Amino acid sequence: MADAVATRETLRVVGRAVSRHDARDKVAAATAYAADWALPGMLHAAVLRSPYPSARILKLDTARAVALPGVAVVLTAKDVPRNTLATDVPGQTTTVGPLRATLHVLAEDRVRHQGEPVALVAAETLEQARAAVEAIDVEYERTPGVFTPEAALAPGAPRVHDTGNLLAQWRIARGDVATALARAAVVVEGEYTTQLVDAAYLEPESGVAWIDSDGVITIRLSTQVIEHFRDVAEVLQVPQNRVRVIGTYLGGGFGGKEDVTVEVYLGLLALKTGRPVKMVWTRQESLLARAKRHPYRMRYRTGAAATGEIVAQQIELLGDAGAYAYLSALVLLYSTVTAGGPYRVPNVEVQARVAYTNNPPTSAMRGFGGMQTVFAYESQLDRVARALGMDPVEIRRVNALRRGDSLPVGQVVETHVALPELCEQAWAALGPPTPPRAPHVRVGRGLACNLQPYGRIVWLHDWSSAWVGFEMDGSLVVRCGVPDVGGGQASSLCQIAAEILGVSLERVSVHISDSALTPLAGTTTASRQLYMSGNAVLKASRELREQLLGVAVTMLGADAGALTMADDLVRGPGGRTLALPDLLRQCARAGVPRGHLAVYNAPAGEPVDLATGSGKVFPDYTYGAHAAEVEVDTETGVVRLLRYAAAHDVGRAINPQSVEGQIQGGAVQGLGYGLMEEVVVEDGINLTTSFATYLIPTAADVPDVEPVVVESGEGLGPFNARGIGEPPIGPPAAAVANAIADATGARLTRLPITAERVARALGRLDGEP
Amino acid sequence: MIARMVLNGRPRELDVRPEQTLLEALRDTLGIFDVKEGCGEGVCGVCTVLLDGRPVSSCLVLAPAVRGRAVTTLRGLERDGGLHPLQEAFVRYGAVQCGFCTPGMLLTALAFLEREPRPDRERIRAALEGNLCRCTGYTKIVDAVEAYVRDNGHG
Numbered sequence: 001m002a003d004a005v006a007t008r009e010t011l012r013v014v015g016r017a018v019s020r021h022d023a024r025d026k027v028a029a030a031t032a033y034a035a036d037w038a039l040p041g042m043l044h045a046a047v048l049r050s051p052y053p054s055a056r057i058l059k060l061d062t063a064r065a066v067a068l069p070g071v072a073v074v075l076t077a078k079d080v081p082r083n084t085l086a087t088d089v090p091g092q093t094t095t096v097g098p099l100r101a102t103l104h105v106l107a108e109d110r111v112r113h114q115g116e117p118v119a120l121v122a123a124e125t126l127e128q129a130r131a132a133v134e135a136i137d138v139e140y141e142r143t144p145g146v147f148t149p150e151a152a153l154a155p156g157a158p159r160v161h162d163t164g165n166l167l168a169q170w171r172i173a174r175g176d177v178a179t180a181l182a183r184a185a186v187v188v189e190g191e192y193t194t195q196l197v198d199a200a201y202l203e204p205e206s207g208v209a210w211i212d213s214d215g216v217i218t219i220r221l222s223t224q225v226i227e228h229f230r231d232v233a234e235v236l237q238v239p240q241n242r243v244r245v246i247g248t249y250l251g252g253g254f255g256g257k258e259d260v261t262v263e264v265y266l267g268l269l270a271l272k273t274g275r276p277v278k279m280v281w282t283r284q285e286s287l288l289a290r291a292k293r294h295p296y297r298m299r300y301r302t303g304a305a306a307t308g309e310i311v312a313q314q315i316e317l318l319g320d321a322g323a324y325a326y327l328s329a330l331v332l333l334y335s336t337v338t339a340g341g342p343y344r345v346p347n348v349e350v351q352a353r354v355a356y357t358n359n360p361p362t363s364a365m366r367g368f369g370g371m372q373t374v375f376a377y378e379s380q381l382d383r384v385a386r387a388l389g390m391d392p393v394e395i396r397r398v399n400a401l402r403r404g405d406s407l408p409v410g411q412v413v414e415t416h417v418a419l420p421e422l423c424e425q426a427w428a429a430l431g432p433p434t435p436p437r438a439p440h441v442r443v444g445r446g447l448a449c450n451l452q453p454y455g456r457i458v459w460l461h462d463w464s465s466a467w468v469g470f471e472m473d474g475s476l477v478v479r480c481g482v483p484d485v486g487g488g489q490a491s492s493l494c495q496i497a498a499e500i501l502g503v504s505l506e507r508v509s510v511h512i513s514d515s516a517l518t519p520l521a522g523t524t525t526a527s528r529q530l531y532m533s534g535n536a537v538l539k540a541s542r543e544l545r546e547q548l549l550g551v552a553v554t555m556l557g558a559d560a561g562a563l564t565m566a567d568d569l570v571r572g573p574g575g576r577t578l579a580l581p582d583l584l585r586q587c588a589r590a591g592v593p594r595g596h597l598a599v600y601n602a603p604a605g606e607p608v609d610l611a612t613g614s615g616k617v618f619p620d621y622t623y624g625a626h627a628a629e630v631e632v633d634t635e636t637g638v639v640r641l642l643r644y645a646a647a648h649d650v651g652r653a654i655n656p657q658s659v660e661g662q663i664q665g666g667a668v669q670g671l672g673y674g675l676m677e678e679v680v681v682e683d684g685i686n687l688t689t690s691f692a693t694y695l696i697p698t699a700a701d702v703p704d705v706e707p708v709v710v711e712s713g714e715g716l717g718p719f720n721a722r723g724i725g726e727p728p729i730g731p732p733a734a735a736v737a738n739a740i741a742d743a744t745g746a747r748l749t750r751l752p753i754t755a756e757r758v759a760r761a762l763g764r765l766d767g768e769p
Numbered sequence: 770m771i772a773r774m775v776l777n778g779r780p781r782e783l784d785v786r787p788e789q790t791l792l793e794a795l796r797d798t799l800g801i802f803d804v805k806e807g808c809g810e811g812v813c814g815v816c817t818v819l820l821d822g823r824p825v826s827s828c829l830v831l832a833p834a835v836r837g838r839a840v841t842t843l844r845g846l847e848r849d850g851g852l853h854p855l856q857e858a859f860v861r862y863g864a865v866q867c868g869f870c871t872p873g874m875l876l877t878a879l880a881f882l883e884r885e886p887r888p889d890r891e892r893i894r895a896a897l898e899g900n901l902c903r904c905t906g907y908t909k910i911v912d913a914v915e916a917y918v919r920d921n922g923h924g
Contacts, residue, residue: 025868035802699893699895699900700895704911
């Protein structure tokens with residue numbers, strides 16, 4: 001491929017930190033988000049949710065609500081044409097373990113978590129809708145619940161589902177762990193606990209539905225997955241081609257808008273009333289009801305030789321799925337595959353389980369199972385290094401995966417692993433050490449690495465499609481069903497098309513995220529859109545270029561190989577040029593299309609037997625190394641971040657500014673996870689349903705994040721890019737924990753690392769840290 | 770009841786209910802969608818508008834209370850039909866990702882710079898503390914504000 005050897009100097013648009021078209025629209029308040037939409041005669045909708053984590057519904061009477069002024073309709077389970085919603089991955093073609101995941105659109109005889117939807121209302125005003133929700137009579141009989149995975153898996157525990165409380169389990173075994181541990185120079189044992197956290201995007205779940213003039217049920221919403229139009233059609237029992245989803249530019253997603261949110265409710269209400277309907281969740285509702293990140297308990301035994309080389313890892317993972325499966329089995333699979341970290345581990349055993357409880361459901365969130373384990377494996381490695389008196393960079397250099405090595409699951413690493421240089425550069429970026437400000441303040445530094453897959457599991461047979469074409473004036477149009485979550489997904493596609501077709505970026509227009517009108521591109525999840533849709537646009541652009549140059553050849557009298565497209569025209573030998581409008585008119589005369597549709601298929605494979613380590617699970621991985629410098633107040637336990645550097649090998653940065661933005665933003669989300677964020681749930685009741693109690697980092701909580709962008713030129717994406725959406729969220733918690741250990745000697749093993757826990761670890765407060 | 774106010778520099782009459790918030794009046798009654806709602810309880814800063822030049826959470830202000838006062842939303846920053854230089858700086862320095870916090874962030878930053886035209890990074894961070902951003906990690910937002918201060922004669 002020509003691009004593989006293209007240097008930054010030969011590229012005009014790709015690799016440049018160009019300003020994004022969507023950023024210009026957003027600062028000008030021109031972007032219409034999902035809630036910024038209104039139609040004549042529009043109704044407003046609200047959801048009745050269960051107040052209890054585990055109960056039977058003895059009575060559900062809507063008569064009083066229906067009679068209230070302004071109420072158009074009240075719906076319960078019996079009104080839903082098919083009350084079962086599939087929560088499998090859209091587009092999936094091969095079953096992944098016990099993943100036939102479903103739930104009821106509206107609760108029938110039971111509720112299994114606080115916030116579970118029970119009824120829907122649409123009314124003339126939002127106040128009327130909310131009043132009607134209050135007027136629905138429900139009689140619950142509370143039933144015993146289970147609130148930790150350990151309790152859920154104990155004999156005789158109340159069953160969350162009739163199938164039992166063990167939702168999924170995976171196992172990997174390679175080599176002889178027991179013997180290797182027995183012979184190891186040092187063995188470190190640790191138990192690590194991570195907490196329930198929320199995506200906490202600033203735009204709550206929202207959308208508007210209407211029945212369009214062609215009778216198609218049209219839903220305009222904030223979603224990472226427009227392909228849920230099929231799930232809506234299933235529930236409504238209408239043909240899939242009678243439902244259209246228009247995805248808006250999202251006010252953040254981070255995995256929380258991967259599963260269905262408002263679209264099924266909106267479709268139902270529009271269908272039943274024949275009128276436009278709007279639903280916007282409140283922040284409280286979003287924090288209460290949306291699926292969150294799995295809390296994990298992780299037990300690690302790590303054995304290393306005197307040289308620092310890891311000889312064995314014995315790993316047990318236990319996750320809390322909450323009340324419904326959603327994507328838990330897949331999240332656990334990611335954890336299982338990445339549990340050993342980006343290191344060579346000859347002997348390894350991973351036992352992973354995830355259980356149903358009556359807690360809020362957990363599902364996708366940025367990092368998707370590749371995150372919890374980083375806290376464990378990087379804390380373990382740090383402890384090994386300390387036991388052996390090794391430097392944090394050196395122990396990672398010794399153990400880093402290299403091309404040709406295989407992961408515990410049997411997948412051979414096919415691309416460069418830049419871990420040693422990432423560690424060195426991140427560590428160096430911290431600069432000279434900061435002296436402590438006072439005698440009771442200690443300063444320390446920590447390093448943490450990770451690997452995160454990009455692209456979907458190979459047996460899902462992932463694909464994306466895109467259409468690229470010229471208008472008669474030489475302006476360019478890209479159509480691609482990619483949802484833009486704010487990472488610059490759409491603008492990167494413009495750069496790629498502009499690069500190949502020699503068009504200036506201002507002359508490219510992009511239409512995205514419409515299940516009826518844009519070629520389907522799959523989900524904006526799994527760090528896959530630049531990789532997948534970038535490749536689809538690259539392919540479409542190249543094939544279109546060939547198509548057009550075939551016509552230009554006759555006009556310029558030269559071989560296609562002698563022609564270039566640049567500066568909004570075609571250049572031939574001897575300084576001859578051809579204006580695009582002239583070429584496009586000739587194409588019209590010759591019957592050559594001015595546009596082209598291309599499909600990119602990711603490398604596909606058969607399901608892997610994890611236990612025997614039989615092969616490839618993901619197309620490829622992105623690697624990173626983060627370095628933190630922290631200050632610990634040994635009297636209060638308060639941890640302050642002084643410096644932070646985050647290095648990732650992104651293969652090639654299509655837009656370096658967007659890449660830096662992903663790295664900086666992901667790192668700060670990861671720091672929130674490490675230091676402050678926690679959804680507090682007591683006996684199934686969520687105590688943190690507001691931003692006053694669910695705290696995410698503010699500008700004053702975090703330092704500048706120094707992004708270190710390494711371009712190995714080895715990735716599977718366009719121009720050899722790797723995915724970078726998720727990877728930067730992984731390392732921060734471990735980097736901070738390692739820095740605290742460096743500063744104080746205290747090892748924090750439970751997230752979030754609050755001042756209280758640090759004070760306990762330092763013996764300043766009683767209790768478990 | 771009718772409330773007279775100045776909205777983005779122009780006199781405006783608005784029919785408001787006593788219990789309605791300024792945010793609801795702007796979005797639901799006037800269709801001013803450049804004001805967003807993030808939390809509805811004055812924590813996230815997303816719904817920030819300027820009330821007589823000072824940033825407020827419009828979800829906490831009752832609509833009748835703006836009688837006789839000046840309200841500025843993001844659209845009110847336009848200069849001669851073009852973007853304000855701080856808006857330009859947000860684009861150029863990559864301070865915008867999903868953009869949902871951007872209107873409130875811009876308004877808070879501008880009101881702060883009116884009071885304190887030459888802040889350092891630390892002061893900028895402190896000033897923006899009440900406006901949450903979940904995408905950028907704040908570094909590029911601070912970069913943009915700092916560059917604006919430097920490039921527009923404030924520095």
